[in-house]
Every structure is written in structure tokens, then in C-alpha cells.
Amino acid sequence: MGKLSMRRALALVPALAALAGGGGAQAHSLVTSGNVYDNGNQCVHNWTAQAHSYNSVVVHSLTNTPPFHFPLSNCTYSNSKPPGYLAGRWESWKWGPNVGAWLVCGTQGWNYGGGSELQVGRPTTGCGGGYYLLQGGAYVYNGGWLGGWLMTDYEWLWS
């Protein structure tokens, strides 16, 4: 075999390595966010994120009305609440290829807080390599619990 053939053979190595690497999706953070409640005076913003090794939900209590009542802007201004008026919870789901269904890998009880922002977060529960997604619930109390749940897309994690 000549030098040229040898070079051709060597040139194949990176291409094959890239091909092999394509079998496993690369892990990255996934975020789903948006207002899950909006009645004008009270908005609830849910920020649900699945990172490589961390699950988090951020609850924002917002309003349209600024402190001096001008300018009005949809769900823009912080709407601070007393302690216990904000609540967040997450559920981590893993795809079970053997059963063709999603499995609950782990969850956490409701966390409560006050102010205009509540951050709930924990390292992932670690159910081994697989496709994961996160569901996050964000609620604010305003005569009743107002809010809703969001779900991230799924991604492969080596968790």
C-alpha cells in the first residue's frame, strides 16, 4: 500500500468518528418559559429548565401596572407577594424504551416563597442515561392558586 492509500485510510477516521458520535444526541440545556396565567392585574410566568445535571423552575409574579400606573405594559412589572404566596414544583421524566412510555424518575414537593420571584432547583435525580424532559408548575396565590405547568422538550442525558 502506498502513502496515498494510507492517507486516504487515515482521512476516514474523523469521518467515521463523527458518524459514530451521531448515535448519541448531545446534551444541552432545555428551557420552556411563558406566562401561564394573565388576567391583566396578575400574571404568572413559568420558567422551566432542564440542564445537564440540574432541574429548575422559576416562578415570577408579574403585573401590567407599574408603581406609578404608567406606562401600562403587559406582564412586565414585578408584583411582590407576601411569604407563602408563590409556589413551584417539578417532575423529571425519563423515556422507558422497554415499555414505550415515559417514567417518572423523580419529583419534589411544592416549594413556597414570597416576593416576586421563587426559584426551585435541585440536582437531577439520576436514573441513568436516557432521554429526559422536565415538567414544571408555577403558581401565585391571588384569592386562589393561579398558574400552570410547562414541559421542556426532551434530550439525552447521561444522568
Add this chain to the structure above:
Amino acid sequence: MRQRLILLGIAAVLAAVLGVGYAASVGNEEPTHAPSLAAEEVYVAGPDGEALKCNGKLAKVKRSALGSRTPPLTPEEAAQQSVLVRPRVKVARCERNAKGDETGRVVFVETAAGAP
């Protein structure tokens, strides 16, 4: 002789790369659908990360056993809880009787964060 050794080395590297790629792709069966938010019963993961089996049967649990979909406490009740007492992560396990045998039921146990 030297060229044969080089070729042999390249072949070994290629085999290793392809083997790892194949192994990774076999375990990467993509989800076919999203989890239903309205499902009343769900599968749970066991200690091995696969679907939990208790007494050899796939275990399903009531969705409500994972926790309510809306906060169960009033703000007043929640404010009375110490901020230091944060809920711990809960995972599903098979319930065992005093003899250590599985009863077939599922229990949720609290675990340290990051360690199921």
C-alpha cells in the same frame, strides 16, 4: 511488516469507534410521544433507571401519588413552614414487608439530591 502493523492499528481504531457508536445508538431509542398531562396513572423509574417492577410486574402509580398538580397549602399554612425545611427529592421503590419480600405496591421515598 511495518505497514501491516499500521493497517492493523487503524483497523482496531475503526472497530473501536464503530463499536462505541453502535452501542450508543442501540440504547438511544427516541421517544415516540410526549407524556400525557392528563394521565391518571403513570409508570415510574426504579433504582436501575428502568421501569419499576414489583413482584415481577410493571408498576403503575396514581398520578396524585406524585403530588398534587396545584399547591395543597394556603399561603398562611405555607408561610408557617420553615424555609430551611425544603422538600426532598422523592423516588419510587417497591414496598417490602417485614420479611423483605415485595408486596407489589409502590412507595415513594425521599432521597438526597442527586442520589436516588
